[in-house]
Amino acid sequence: MNSFTIGINDNEQLTLTVLDYERSPVGDFFDDNWLICEVSIRAGAFRGKFRANLLTSELEELHRELRILHDGLQGNYTFEPLEGQLILRISCNNLGHFQINGEAMDQAGIGHRLVFKFSLDQTYLCTALEELSNLIQAFPVRT
Template sequence: MLTFEICSSNKDYIAVTVQGYERAAIGEFYDDNWLNVVVEINSGAFRGRFFASFQVFEFSDFYDQLQLLYDTLKGKAIFSTLEGQLEISITCNVLGNLEVSGFAMDEAGVGNQLNFQFQLDQTYLPKILGELATIVNSFPIRNA
């Protein structure tokens, strides 16, 4: 199992742990690229944990956006999922401070929703990028 974690100094965090591909490859692009994941969130006094399925390309897209954010220290990187269960937005201001915001939904489309927001600085990005790179390399996009 591989995890990427976005964690602030005051213990707010979001962790996404990839447990593996949802099923064996059958030659169908979307079906072959689902990953079983566990999402854990600690935001202020709120804590939550739920299981979900995310697409492989959602991790690689986020990695690319986050790498650009780190290289330029401007803009925004967004992790969003096809079924709308998790969205993480990381925005950088001119001082290199990062605002992490978003929401999590425990069941696709009909679940309970937790909104979160906390601050980081850019020194946290290399660790997050390293964890995402490991996930992307371990679970490549399967082409049909």
């Protein structure tokens, strides 16, 4: 499956699955690089799943910035895609503790909003980084 998961257990977990490119390539960066995704969130007693469109370049940036945080064990990064349906504010301290504050919206601009928070150790990011790398290889940026 073309997905990656961030989280430590079934009660604190975000899974993003890429279903396909939105359309066949036509030679325009934005038209060619939209992905149809499904986002699944488990946050305490709350469960949700919705479709979202993300750009291939946004997933590449997420991978790059997560890798920097993982390797450097310090800093902050905000994943804020163009459509705004999934926002992740990620911070890390020098002990390898990660805090993820997220917002999810089931429809771009007008949807219902879920606010959630996960805490995890850097070791839980290793698998997510590998899965995200595989996802980027399966759906590369089209130029």
